[in-house]
Amino acid sequence: MDCAEAIMIREGMDALNMDTLATNAGMAKGTLYLYFNSKEDVIAHLTVRARKTLMDAFAKEIAKHEDPLDQIRAILWANFNYYRTNKLHHDLNAFYDINKHLDNTEALRQMGMSFQQFIVSVIEKAKAQQRIKSHINEQELSFMMWGMSFGMLQLMETKSGLMAMYIQRENEVFYKNFIDIFIEGIKT
Amino acid sequence: MDCAEAIMIREGMDALNMDTLATNAGMAKGTLYLYFNSKEDVIAHLTVRARKTLMDAFAKEIAKHEDPLDQIRAILWANFNYYRTNKLHHDLNAFYDINKHLDNTEALRQMGMSFQQFIVSVIEKAKAQQRIKSHINEQELSFMMWGMSFGMLQLMETKSGLMAMYIQRENEVFYKNFIDIFIEGIKT
Amino acid sequence: MDCAEAIMIREGMDALNMDTLATNAGMAKGTLYLYFNSKEDVIAHLTVRARKTLMDAFAKEIAKHEDPLDQIRAILWANFNYYRTNKLHHDLNAFYDINKHLDNTEALRQMGMSFQQFIVSVIEKAKAQQRIKSHINEQELSFMMWGMSFGMLQLMETKSGLMAMYIQRENEVFYKNFIDIFIEGIKT
Amino acid sequence: MDCAEAIMIREGMDALNMDTLATNAGMAKGTLYLYFNSKEDVIAHLTVRARKTLMDAFAKEIAKHEDPLDQIRAILWANFNYYRTNKLHHDLNAFYDINKHLDNTEALRQMGMSFQQFIVSVIEKAKAQQRIKSHINEQELSFMMWGMSFGMLQLMETKSGLMAMYIQRENEVFYKNFIDIFIEGIKT
DNA sequence: TATGAATGAGGCTTCATTCAT
DNA sequence: AATGAATGAAGCCTCATTCAT
Numbered sequence: 001m002d003c004a005e006a007i008m009i010r011e012g013m014d015a016l017n018m019d020t021l022a023t024n025a026g027m028a029k030g031t032l033y034l035y036f037n038s039k040e041d042v043i044a045h046l047t048v049r050a051r052k053t054l055m056d057a058f059a060k061e062i063a064k065h066e067d068p069l070d071q072i073r074a075i076l077w078a079n080f081n082y083y084r085t086n087k088l089h090h091d092l093n094a095f096y097d098i099n100k101h102l103d104n105t106e107a108l109r110q111m112g113m114s115f116q117q118f119i120v121s122v123i124e125k126a127k128a129q130q131r132i133k134s135h136i137n138e139q140e141l142s143f144m145m146w147g148m149s150f151g152m153l154q155l156m157e158t159k160s161g162l163m164a165m166y167i168q169r170e171n172e173v174f175y176k177n178f179i180d181i182f183i184e185g186i187k188t
Numbered sequence: 189m190d191c192a193e194a195i196m197i198r199e200g201m202d203a204l205n206m207d208t209l210a211t212n213a214g215m216a217k218g219t220l221y222l223y224f225n226s227k228e229d230v231i232a233h234l235t236v237r238a239r240k241t242l243m244d245a246f247a248k249e250i251a252k253h254e255d256p257l258d259q260i261r262a263i264l265w266a267n268f269n270y271y272r273t274n275k276l277h278h279d280l281n282a283f284y285d286i287n288k289h290l291d292n293t294e295a296l297r298q299m300g301m302s303f304q305q306f307i308v309s310v311i312e313k314a315k316a317q318q319r320i321k322s323h324i325n326e327q328e329l330s331f332m333m334w335g336m337s338f339g340m341l342q343l344m345e346t347k348s349g350l351m352a353m354y355i356q357r358e359n360e361v362f363y364k365n366f367i368d369i370f371i372e373g374i375k376t
Numbered sequence: 377m378d379c380a381e382a383i384m385i386r387e388g389m390d391a392l393n394m395d396t397l398a399t400n401a402g403m404a405k406g407t408l409y410l411y412f413n414s415k416e417d418v419i420a421h422l423t424v425r426a427r428k429t430l431m432d433a434f435a436k437e438i439a440k441h442e443d444p445l446d447q448i449r450a451i452l453w454a455n456f457n458y459y460r461t462n463k464l465h466h467d468l469n470a471f472y473d474i475n476k477h478l479d480n481t482e483a484l485r486q487m488g489m490s491f492q493q494f495i496v497s498v499i500e501k502a503k504a505q506q507r508i509k510s511h512i513n514e515q516e517l518s519f520m521m522w523g524m525s526f527g528m529l530q531l532m533e534t535k536s537g538l539m540a541m542y543i544q545r546e547n548e549v550f551y552k553n554f555i556d557i558f559i560e561g562i563k564t
Numbered sequence: 565m566d567c568a569e570a571i572m573i574r575e576g577m578d579a580l581n582m583d584t585l586a587t588n589a590g591m592a593k594g595t596l597y598l599y600f601n602s603k604e605d606v607i608a609h610l611t612v613r614a615r616k617t618l619m620d621a622f623a624k625e626i627a628k629h630e631d632p633l634d635q636i637r638a639i640l641w642a643n644f645n646y647y648r649t650n651k652l653h654h655d656l657n658a659f660y661d662i663n664k665h666l667d668n669t670e671a672l673r674q675m676g677m678s679f680q681q682f683i684v685s686v687i688e689k690a691k692a693q694q695r696i697k698s699h700i701n702e703q704e705l706s707f708m709m710w711g712m713s714f715g716m717l718q719l720m721e722t723k724s725g726l727m728a729m730y731i732q733r734e735n736e737v738f739y740k741n742f743i744d745i746f747i748e749g750i751k752t
Numbered sequence: 753t754a755t756g757a758a759t760g761a762g763g764c765t766t767c768a769t770t771c772a773t
Numbered sequence: 774a775a776t777g778a779a780t781g782a783a784g785c786c787t788c789a790t791t792c793a794t
Contacts, residue, residue, distance in 0.1 A: 018768060028776040030770080039768060112350045120354075137365070139354040143343060144366050151339015155331060162300045166327040177325070178332050185373030205784060216759045218787080227785070394789060404755040406791080415789060488726045496730075513741070515730040519719060520742050527715015531707060538676045542703040553701070554708050561749030581763060592780045594766080603764070 001049065004042055009088045016042075043092070044107070050089035051111040055118060057082050068126035069187060072145070075119060076179050079149045080172075087157075094150050116142055132186045141186065152178050189237065192230055197276045204230070231280070232296060238277035239299040243306065245270050256314035257375060260333070263307060264367050267337045268360075275345075282338050304330055320374045329374065340366050377425065380418055385464045392418075419468070420483070426465035427487040431494060433458050444502035445563060448521070451495060452555050455525045456548075463533075470526050492518055508562045517562065528554050565613065568606055573652045580606070607656070608672060614653035615675040619682060621646050632690035633751060636709070639683060640743050643713045644736075651721075658714050680706055696750045705750065716742050 003025040008016050018039055022029040036042045061074040083090040116139070123138040132141075156163070156171050167174060191213040196204050206227055210217040224230045249266040250259045271278040304327070311326040320329075344351070344359050355362060379401040384392050394415055398405040412418045437450040459466040492515070499514040508517075532539070532547050543550060567589040572580050582603055586593040600606045625638040647654040680703070687702040696705075720727070720735050731738060 017766085019766095022777090029768090030777060031775050033769075034774070109350070112347070113353070116350065116354060136369070137355070140357075140362055140365055143347065143351055143355070143362075144340065144369070146347075147339040147343030148336045148366075149339070151337070151342065152332070152335040154339065154342075155335030159300070159331065159334075162297070162304065163331055165301075166304060167325070167331070169328075174328055174331075177328055178336075181324070181332070181373035182369070183373075185369035185371075206786080207784075217785095218760060219758050221786070222757070393787085395787095398756090405789095406756060407754050409790075410753070485726070488723070489729070492726065492730060512745070513731070516733075516738055516741055519723065519727055519731070519738070520716070520745070522723075523716040523719030524712045524742075525715070527713070527718065528708070528711040530715065530718075531711030535676070535707065535710075538673070538680065539707055541677070542680060543701070543707070545704075550704055550707075553704055554712075557700070557708070557749035558745070559749075561745035561747075582765085583763075593764090594781060595779050597765070598778065 001042070001045060004046055005088060008046075013088070013091055047092045048107045048111055050086070050092040051115065053086065053089055054079075054082050054093060055111075055115060058118065062122060067131070068122060068129055069131050069183060071122050072126060072186075073179055073183065075122065076145065076149050076182070080153065080175050083153045090153060094154060115146075119145060130188055133188055136186060145182075148178075148182065189230070189233060192234055193276060196234075201276070201279055206230075235280045236295045236299055238274070238280040239296075239303065241274065241277055242267075242270050242281060243299075243303060246306065250310065255319070256310060256317055257319045257371060259310050260314060260374075261367055261371060263310065264333065264337055264370070268341065268363050271341045278341060282342060303334075307333060318376055321376055324374060333370075336366075336370065377418070377421060380422055381464060384422075389464070389467055423468045424483045424487055426462070426468040427491065429462065429465055430455075430458050430469060431487075431491060434494065438498060443507070444498060444505055445507050445559060447498050448502060448562075449555055449559065451498065452521065452525055452558070456529065456551050459529045466529060470530060491522075495521060506564055509564055512562060521558075524554075524558065565606070565609060568610055569652060572610075577652070577655055611656045612671045612675055614650070614656040615672075615679065617650065617653055618643075618646050618657060619675075619679060622682065626686060631695070632686060632693055633695050633747060635686050636690060636750075637743055637747060639686065640709065640713050640746070644717065644739050647717045654717060658718060679710075683709060694752055697752055700750055709746075712742075712746065 004016060004021055007020055007024060016039075018029055018032060021042070022032050025032070032042075036045065057078045058075055061078040062071045065071045065074050119142040120138050123132070123141050126132045127134065127136070127138060152175060156174070160171075163174075192204055192209055195208055195212055204227070206217060206220060209230070210220050213220070220230075224233065245266045246263055249262040253259045253262050307330040308326050311320070311329050314320045315322065315324070315326060340363060344362070348359075351362075380392060380397055383396055383400060392415075394405055394408060397418070398408050401408070408418075412421070433454045434451055437454040438447045441447045441450050495518040496514050499508070499517050502508045503510065503512070503514060528551060532550070536547075539550075568580055568585055571584055571588055580603070582593060582596060585606070586596050589596070596606075600609065621642045622639055625642040626635045629635045629638050683706040684702050687696070687705050690696045691698065691700070691702060716739060720738070724735075727738075
């Protein structure tokens, strides 16, 4: 799996093929199939790992703050920083599901649920402390954070050229402004 | 191009291949290459068309409203409705750029700029009428709308299963709540 | 035909295709087939023309000299210079026949015979004046000149890289030495 | 490779294609690509083999003679005989480099250099024994032998029809006369 | 005489997966 | 538990030639 990641980071997500992987992993192609059922399976495992790493990053960032609004900010920033330092992982998280032919493995589903519960717990605390509007549903907000944030990162990745024509600021400032608007939108 | 779209809608974006396309279009494979330089070229044309359609939808929705904040809402709703009725177009708009090996053709760049200018003009009006916070940069906000909205739609598409476990409401309500939060975040 | 030549010179012998040719010639592809039966036919015509040009060059060079040995030298030099200034023509002359699937048209056969007779006449004069060994057959020698010379030029073209590793002199000097050895071999 | 040669011999150099090759070799098309990177690669390997065979032929012929001039004759004859019995190999040796789009692989370069050194060593001996003119450069002469000889063989191949109209003798006699003239030109 | 859209066979290459050893 | 040779379907693209107008 480390090899698979290395290849993807080095040459792009699509560059991964079983030949290269076997060669780089120092094993025969057939051996690969003893550990993974298919190429899809490799990517699924990679994705699970990427999500774990992301969740760890979330947890670590949240622990640094007491205020639940700050924790929400921290989650969004964690997503940004994670994207910055682990573009591949971000891509795996963002695009894995897009490929419709990839089955959602049980492990992935589990991870998804953990994520959800994790973020929801933060939001619940914020609601309990009346820091965010009471009518907001915490499950929904959790998904929204996920969606918006990934959307923003994806935008920065795919439209960077176009954006550069209009916006001189750093991506970091741009993302900060997004967070501000979001927080402004939910806070009491 | 209609055939290409039909195939993509029927069998998924990746199912498009030149053989099938030719067969479905009732022409020889070689003939295809009289009109398109490559498969990439087909997709690029499809994408341009999808963007045009989307922009028309924007314009139509906006025309229905006078208040600039309502117009901003309308743009976000237009995106949602467009996604609902033209999932393929939405995918083309959202994912075309992701494939790094696809060159951004001049036509596509032009369309991107038109979009940007179009939405910016709406935001400018909102700012001029002091409906949104004065410190918000209109170029940035335009991109944010784009990014957030696509992120939300993508979320609904890829995480629909997971979301259904937690949220009973319709996607439409969910999206409405997203818009509300966004508007809340930017309005004066 | 001028167009065909231009394309070949610009982009190499193999780059010629009927599409490009038609476009460059400012006519429709179908029209091309009114004047030429096939692509082969185009090349055959081109080759005939190339041979004519070469023979003219021979005649011009020979006319500058009185001594038949000098005239033989002149023919060999004409071949060299022709190659230098009309590499495409040289290639056409040298390689046309190689492609087994190209029929030898009557026109081409005629040209070949003219060549032969032309050079033989020079050799006959040399023999008559006892400048070359009496046992040499003039028909044979004519063919030999043709073969050797083309072989040398081909060598210079295809092995230039390898030759440069061993020989510092100019191609011109190299070719001169070849001529000297040849003349040395035939003269009385 | 034997299959590839067989096809080329049977149907001409250009008839080789990967489909036919695979079928004839009794393997799947994909399997071919385990052993060769591309069609080009197949031809390159074939060419290397052809050169090896030719060099062996040279060595064998030379060994039969003591006198360096006889050895030079022997090399030229070896080339002739090789052409007679291995027309395909000869073509590969002669024409491989002509296809400009074929990269000169390292192996081919090595073979080219071996050839050169091999023949040069014979010429050096001839010079040392003062059997050929002292002013002749051995590197140059080696290339000349190569060029002339291939030119002559090519002539016999492509102009056989035309030659038959003028020369009644056997190709063998014709080639012998060429050798005589060449030797006459270089010997002391 | 001219057009040019349409053809379709032909050709190269990739790669996930299998299976006998 | 490991190997790695073999597979073959799948995919993209080219281009000489034809033919209805």
